[in-house]
Amino acid sequence: MDDDQSGAENEDSKARFGTADKPTTRADVCELATPAETAKYLRTTVGKLANDRHLGVGPRYMKYGRSVRYPWRCLRDFVEENMSGDR
Incomplete structure (x- = not known):
């Protein structure tokens, strides 16, 4: 293995797994969250998210076929x- 290739693999590894200073989270690796991940993040239920989608409220989401995904951003x-209160 030459040095150029090992350097590229090292950079790829950092992109996938982060560094000691900044570990990579699942949100960094996968830009879309499932309803279960979203419910856990917002500390609510998958059913509440489904109801919010039906009512047209709640976080923005996308559908791909039958799958619902929420962009982390x-x-x-x-x-x-x-958020409530003064900034």
């Missing part, structure tokens, strides 16, 4: 937008 934005 939209979840973080949703939390920020729904």
Whole structure:
């Protein structure tokens, strides 16, 4: 294995697994959350998320076929937008 290839693999490994200073989270690796992951993140239930989708409220989501996915950036934005109190 030459040095150029090992350097590229090392960078790829950092992108997938992070570094000691900044470990990679699942949200970094997978930009879309399942309803179960979203419910855990928002500390609610999958049923509540389904009801919110039906009512047209709650975090933004996308559908791919029958699958529902929530972009992590939209979840973080949703939390920020729904904070109460002074900033």
